[in-house]
Amino acid sequence: MPKAIAFAEFGSPDVLRVQERDVPQPGPGQVRIAVRVAGVNALDHKIRSGQMNQVFPVSLPHVPGVEAAGVIESLGEGVEGLTVGEAVFGQTATGAYAELALADAGRIAIKPDTVGWEQAAAIPVAAETTYRALELLRVQPGETLLVHAAAGAVGGVAVQVAVARGLTVIGTASEANHDHLRALGAIPVTYGDGLVERVRAVAPQGVDAALDAAGRGGAVAASVELTGNKDRVVTIADGQGAAEYGVRFTSGGGDEYRGEPAFQEALALVAAGKLELPVFRAFPLAEAAEAHRLSEGGHVTGKIVLTV
Incomplete structure (x- = not known):
């Protein structure tokens, strides 16, 4: 058996x-x-x-x-x-x-x-989640995206896909992971108290959209403040924060699932050397x-x- x-x-x-x-x-x-x-x-x-x-x-x-x-x-x-x-x-x-x-x-x-x-x-999970979230955020080349927990399995893929699509990416992570984020193409910032000010310091042009893969540390609240638009904030990890601040929580259930195009994009980026x-x-x-x-x-x- x-x-x-x-x-x-x-x-x-x-x-x-x-x-x-x-x-x-x-x-x-x-x-x-x-x-x-x-x-x-x-x-x-x-x-x-x-x-x-x-x-x-x-x-x-x-x-x-x-x-x-x-x-x-x-x-x-x-x-x-x-x-x-x-x-x-x-x-x-x-x-x-x-x-x-x-x-x-x-x-x-x-x-x-x-x-x-x-x-x-x-x-599977990281690519589908990334594709779905970026679709919901309606990101466009030239925009600036904030990714919380950018050094994690989902965050790391989201950073690379967004960079490959022509976005400027700011990623939150502990300082020990900042070199890792730079290697992925992101601008690293430390999470925690003072996050909003640190992000504004590295992104004087502003933040257009935000993806929360952390689910903690006030990421949703900070994202709404930085983007100034709750419709351009998505969380995959904080249902309570989503309800409190009126942003989109997405789990990939039902019609949300976007596996086929996500897998195609991921494999193409791997083949091109743009996704590790x-x-x-x-x-x-x-x-x-x-x-x-x-x-x-x-x-x-x-x-x-x-x-x-």
Whole structure:
């Protein structure tokens, strides 16, 4: 029986356990993937801790993980344009922390041979979130974009995509990550008290739009003050702040999902040498708890992944 990482109760990373699961059978429009690498996201540990249960309820035991790269093992009814044995990456319909996972055919893409497994697993959430957020912000070449948590997995991709689109990007991060942001093409500023003044000092021309990937530290309030326009502020991490300040909170659910164009753009930028997908650390699947501890600790530049 295939193995997976699951939790039977909400709590600390210690609730994550290796379990054997039945082989998942793909439904109409789905494929079964033999997972090679699964991505670790903040959503995963927020669900595991129980803090998301009001808005993102799950049945227990639950297998975490929403993105993976692997090989198609089986096709569900009606799937066209994909074949068994193809290497793919994308967002999964069942938990990705597993040897086998299901994915909707419309939410995966073919992995080029030039992209490694770990890098492919780092694309889905960060690329789709970036594309969706920049679309909602209606950014245009020549504008200035502020990205909060710019050194993280999503923020780092957002910085590079925005720079490639011709924007000036200001990124918030701890001072230890400022050289990293400069290498990505961003102007770094330190978050915390005095952020608004620091941003204005490096952007006397003003800030046109802001993406909050941090969800803390008053990022939404500062973004509204800097842009002067709540319609050009988007947060992916602070629903409460969005409601308080009247800005857009986006999670990618329903009609918001923009995977196909996002993956196409990301692969094109990777091929052109304009998008790097750094992996901060890779853990074996059985060490998912350690991966969660590292993810929850923050200050990670790049992606944390699980190898299967």
